Amino acid sequence: MLPYPAIDPVLLSVGPIQIRWYGLMYVIGFAAAYLLVLYQARRFHWQQLRDRLDDLHLILILGVVIGGRLGYVLFYNPAYYLAHPLAIPAIWTGGMSFHGGCLGAILAGALFCRRTRLDFWKAADLFIVTAPFGLFFGRLGNFINGELFGRITLVPWGMVFPEGGPLPRHPSQLYEALLEGLVLFAILWAVKARPWQSAHSLRWPHGCLLALFLGFYGCFRFAVEFVREPDPQIGLIGSVLSMGQLLCLVMMAAAPVLWWWRHKKAAQNGIR
Known part of the structure; x- marks a missing residue:
């Protein structure tokens, strides 16, 4: 068993104002996403997005x-x-859903792009590649807070969380930080240029990176949920799956449909 590093969730207090690690992780994640999108927009010479980036980034934060x-x-x-x-x-009392935040960001981005005549699928590709950064830091924030811990375990790296009772549990927040954050980022970053390469028969139309994200995130989260403690107010649905797993099944089903649809549209309109 490993000792849980009891880190004070409050990083800094100034009178009634508190700066918490969890909030700081959100700020770091959003800032990293902004810089990585800006880097890609410059690399792929998309000046229209660079001109609108500040506004779009703010809209996406609100959507999340x-x-x-x-x-x-x-x-x-x-x-x-x-x-x-x-x-x-x-929201300061806790309670955020990744799946809701993902859907909110997609809808907010689609509305903004429609209003400003930005290509939504191109923008989605640039932004979704950076999403694992936010997931990585967000899961570290969950770990520091001692929340969303795993189920009881006998593995040697199990930890006793302050709110999890006396028995060791899986540090599922770190599993998710690794898979949803670092591994998923490595996958998406390795193929980020595919939709922007010169047209040829093997080209990925814009929107395929979003499909890739939905599929891999759904798989990683679905797997980790087997060792993550279910939400107490819901438990396991049908004594088998958690709510998170059901939502991930929707993502996993949507990924190949989106992939197929984007290739179909590209074939109909000419690859661009």
């Missing part, structure tokens, strides 16, 4: 936060928030 909160309300605790609707905006 609002979508993440509403996703948690609808997917994980609808009964409570139906009885306490005034608690819905209180």
Whole structure:
């Protein structure tokens, strides 16, 4: 068993104002995404996106936060928030859903691109490659908070979490940081240029990187959920799958459909 590094979730306190590690992780993730998108826009000579990047990035942040909160309300605790609707905006009390945040960002990005006449699929490719950075730092924030820990285990790297009882548990936050963050980033970064290369028969149309992200994230998260403690207010649905796994099944099903549809559109319109 490994000792859990008890890190104070509050990084800095100035009077009533607190700076928490979890919030800082969000800031780092968003900042890293901005810089990586800017790097790609310069490399692929997309000046139109560079001119709109600040506004689009802010819109996506709002989409992540609002979508993440509403996703948690609808997917994980609808009964409570139906009885306490005034608690819905209180994101500082905890409760965010990745799947809701992902959907919120996609919808916000699509609306912004339509309004500004940006190519949504090109923008999605540039931004989705950077998403694993936010996931990596977000999972580290979960670990520091001692939340979203795993199920009871006998593996030698199990840890006793402050809110998890006296028995060692899987550090599932670190599993997710590794798979959803570092491994997924390595995969997407290695193929990021494919939709931008010169047209040929093996080219990936824009939007394929988004499909790749949905598929791999769904698989990684689905696997880790088998050792992650289910949400207590839901438990295992049908005594088999968690809510997170059900949502990941939707992502895993959507990925090949999106991949096929983008290739079909490219074939109809000419590869571009």
